[in-house]
Amino acid sequence: MLKTGIYVDAENIRLCGGYGMRYDVLVDLASAGDSTMLRANSYLAEDRERTKDDAEYRQKLYRYHDVLRQCGFKVIKKYVKHFVDDEGIITTKANADMDLAIDALLQARNLDRVILLTGDGDFIRLVLALQNMGCRVEVIGFNNVSHELKEAADSFLSGFLVPGLLPISGNNGEERQRGFPINYNPDRGFGFMRYYCLTAKGLEAESVFFHCSKAADINDNLFLDSSRIFEFTIVTNPDNGNRTEAWDIRMLEE
Numbered sequence: 001m002l003k004t005g006i007y008v009d010a011e012n013i014r015l016c017g018g019y020g021m022r023y024d025v026l027v028d029l030a031s032a033g034d035s036t037m038l039r040a041n042s043y044l045a046e047d048r049e050r051t052k053d054d055a056e057y058r059q060k061l062y063r064y065h066d067v068l069r070q071c072g073f074k075v076i077k078k079y080v081k082h083f084v085d086d087e088g089i090i091t092t093k094a095n096a097d098m099d100l101a102i103d104a105l106l107q108a109r110n111l112d113r114v115i116l117l118t119g120d121g122d123f124i125r126l127v128l129a130l131q132n133m134g135c136r137v138e139v140i141g142f143n144n145v146s147h148e149l150k151e152a153a154d155s156f157l158s159g160f161l162v163p164g165l166l167p168i169s170g171n172n173g174e175e176r177q178r179g180f181p182i183n184y185n186p187d188r189g190f191g192f193m194r195y196y197c198l199t200a201k202g203l204e205a206e207s208v209f210f211h212c213s214k215a216a217d218i219n220d221n222l223f224l225d226s227s228r229i230f231e232f233t234i235v236t237n238p239d240n241g242n243r244t245e246a247w248d249i250r251m252l253e254e
Contacts, residue, residue, distance in 0.1 A: 002112045004030045005039035007104050008073075009096070009118035016119050017142035018159055018166065023071040025164045025198070030115055033202040039107050040073045043096035047080040076103070101126045108135050115139075117159070121146030127153055142166075160229050160252060163198045168231060176231050178252065182207065184223040189213065191223055193232060193246045208234055208246045215249035222251065 006026055013021060023042070030037040044065070051058045065075045078096035097120065104114060108130050116123065119141035127137045127149065139145075139153040142160060150156040159165050160178050168176040177195045184191030189212040196203045210232065212220035222228050232246040 002033075002035040003038045003110060004035045004113040004115060005104070005107055005111045006030050006037065006041070006073075006115045007039075007100055007117070008042040009100060009116075009120060009123075010042050010044045011096070012118045012120050013142065013159075016144045018117075020166060021159065022165055022167070023068055023073055025162065026115070026117075027071055028198060029162065029165075029203070032198065032200060035113065035202075037072065038111060040071075041076055041100070041103055042068050042073045043076045043078060043100050045080055045096070046077045049080075076100075097122055105129060105133075108133050111135055113138065116153075117141065119143070119145035119149065121149050124149055124152045157203075158229060161196055162203070163196055174233055176233055177246075178229055178231050179208075179246075180226050180229055181210075181223040182226060184220075186220065186224065189220060193230065193249075208232075208244055210246035210249060214245070214247045215251075218249065218251055228252075 008023075008026075027037060027040065030040070046061065047057075051061065068075050076096065076099055078099065101123070104116075104126060108114060112134075113136045114130050115138050116127070117140045124146070127139070130137050131154070136154045137152075139149060139156045140159050140162065141149075141156070142158065145156070145158075161180070163177075168178065177193075179193040179195030182192050182194050191210060192207040193210050194205055194207050196205055198204075212218075212223065214232075215223075215230075229252040230249050231252055232249040234244055235247045236242050237245045
């Protein structure tokens with residue numbers, strides 16, 4: 001049984017495309033297969049001046065914190081500090097990097113696996129230290145993820161590819177998927193979309209055929225880049241022997 005800890009750099013995730021992330025899906029991910037979630041921490045910023053003066057902000061923020069706690073997360077707050085420079089310009093700062101790093105290092109003594117949600121390259125040293133302690137470190141991020149952080153981790157997965165982590169809006173309630181192109185043949189205009197399903201065993205990769213004609217307003221050369229993420233609907237095509245295919249393909253914009 002793998003003992004797993006989740007550490008969420010919530011402000012980085014929020015600012016880099018992960019706003020609205022589902023924490024219950026993170027719990028499912030950390031608890032799938034032969035893994036059990038032992039620790040789950042989320043590091044958030046709170047503006048105490050605004051909390052005091054703005055009742056609507058306070059209500060929304062604390063309701064959000066309650067949802068995280070109900071999912072099994074410990075909420076660690078970093079209070080926003082306001083600074084005024086020599087020109088009278090006010091800046092704010094609420095950096096929880098040090099808190100996250102210290103907690104992870106102390107708690108990793110009882111963990112086999114760490115799931116780190118961030119795109120911040122400042123955590124590279126933390127990743128290496130956790131690995132030297134014997135932990136497997138998996139990084140999940142959305143936009144603006146440090147390339148060096150991806151390389152340092154034992155594995156990196158875009159948060160956009162984790163099913164349900166960020167809800168996808170479809171027309172008329174249709175189920176949409178996110179995936180990336182593999183084995184694309186530019187001469188014939190077809191390839192496959194790789195996507196993931198979250199099961200009791202963990203994340204399982206699936207592939208579905210696609211043709212570039214099902215991607216309106218997209219330069220099909222983009223399908224040669226497997227780092228590109230696309231949204232699509234999986235349908236059964238009666239004109240092609242009831243084969244499952246990816247239709248209505250749209251590129252996910254950062």
